[in-house]
Amino acid sequence: MIRQAMFAVAALLAAPALAQQPPAGHQPGRxxxxxxxxxxxxxxxxxxxxxxxxxxxxxxxxxxxxxKVTKEEGRAAMQKMMQQRAAQQPQ
Incomplete structure (x- = not known):
């Protein structure tokens, strides 16, 4: 439970930086x-x-x-965070 909470906090802190689908007009990886x-x-x-x-x-x-954090590691972490978030959403 603590590990999941720490992961969620870390992912939220990183989300703006490494989001896979940036707003229109922004380049991925900027x-x-x-x-x-x-x-x-x-x-x-x-x-x-x-x-x-x-x-x-x-x-x-x-x-x-x-x-070191590569772009691939960042993207993988963001995808994992989004999957966990989706799994926690009420159906």
């Missing part, structure tokens, strides 16, 4: 690209936190725990 200040194609924890994001969100996104 936040990611802007936050990747050294342009190495991954987000470090320092880059994540410098963008004002909480460490818990980074930990949740870093699926392989290598200290």
């Amino acid at each position: 936040f990611f690209d802007a936050t990747d200040t050294n342009k190495d194609g991954v987000l470090s924890k320092a880059e994540w936190e410098a963008a004002g994001r909480r460490p818990e969100g980074f930990a949740m996104m870093d699926a392989d725990k290598d200290g």
Whole structure:
């Protein structure tokens, strides 16, 4: 239960950054690209936190725990969060 709550909070913190379907006129990955200040194609924890994001969100996104978040990890985490949210919706 605590783990699910932590995941939900982290996902909500990351949602604006890594949403798969951005509003019209926005490019996917825009936040990611802007936050990747050294342009190495991954987000470090320092880059994540410098963008004002909480460490818990980074930990949740870093699926392989290598200290980096790729776009693929971010998208996968967002999809998982959306699936969990849909499963919790009353039918």
